[in-house]
Amino acid sequence: MSSILIRNGRIIDPANNIDQIGSLSIKDGKIAELLSADSNATAETVIDASGQIICPGFIDLSVRLREPGHSQKGSIVSETHAAAAAGVTSLCLPPDTKPTIDTPAVVEFIKDKAEKAGYPQVYTLGALSQGLAGNDVSNLFALKQAGCIAVSNAGNSLNNLLILRRAMEYAATHDLLVIYRANETSLSGKGCAHEGAVASRYGLPGIPAAAESIALAQCLELAELTGCRLHISQISCKQSVIKLQQAKKYGSNITADVAIHQLHLTENDVIPFDSNYHVIPPFRSQIDR
DSSP, X not given: OOOEEEEEEEEEEGGGTEEEEEEEEXXXXXXXXXXXXXXXXXXXXXXXXXXXXXXXXXXXXXXXXXXXXXXTTOOHHHHHHHHHHTTEEEEEEOSOSSSOSOSHHHHHHHHHHHHHTTOOOEEEEEESBGGGOSSSBOOHHHHHXXXXXXXXXXXXXXXXXHHHHHHHHHHHHTTOEEEEOOOOHHHHTTOOEETTHHHHHHTOOEEOTHHHHHHHHHHHHHHHHHTOOEEEOOOOSHHHHHHHHHHHHTTOOEEEOOOGGGGTOOGGGOOTTOXXXXXXXXXXXXXXX
């Protein structure tokens, strides 16, 4: 492989506490050296990154590739090419495809398509319950053997806590990460906006923050009971942060993430009756942000 020099970019590497203007030397497909901005190094290929950011590839934890199930909207080839062009080098695919990722055959299908697309870093998340219906636990061990890096019920809630407990016990036995979106459906109902001043003003059915934090509290208790590795997906409210802080303080093996729009927008940014602002979980209050 040819040598590459990426020159004069802003190099950001959080893992190594690097944030500086400089150049990066790449040889045989690997980073060889971090150079100063005034370095006179040369290479077969030189890329001028002035005004640009040089950083590790981004990882999307929840991406719908539209295949299998909705290939008329996009395919693994088209979506992974778009991801690579945007600097996203790894994708995690939730199990709510059609068919659901609840058998090794579906996992193999996706892996084969990704490799043919030249983008093998598509990581499948197996279905926690069969068909994501919440009635029966999937064969989690078979899904792990097929290549699933974690199991999830996508956006579907598991209202039967016994099923969730059994799934966590099964996952813990095989050291599988459980990714869970906390939502108590009896409280969120058919809501479409945060239960607050904006929803009240426009008569929109609200989703209280408690719908998330109560479901999260239950999930944390079961994770402690079962010893399961747990990742909470797309938190949105202050109470969830507090509960996660408390759980981590006392040694729980838990992580969490937040959707990027929750870091920038609140209920006050919502344009009433514009479906572009209908996100789940909804945009919360300024305090939650």
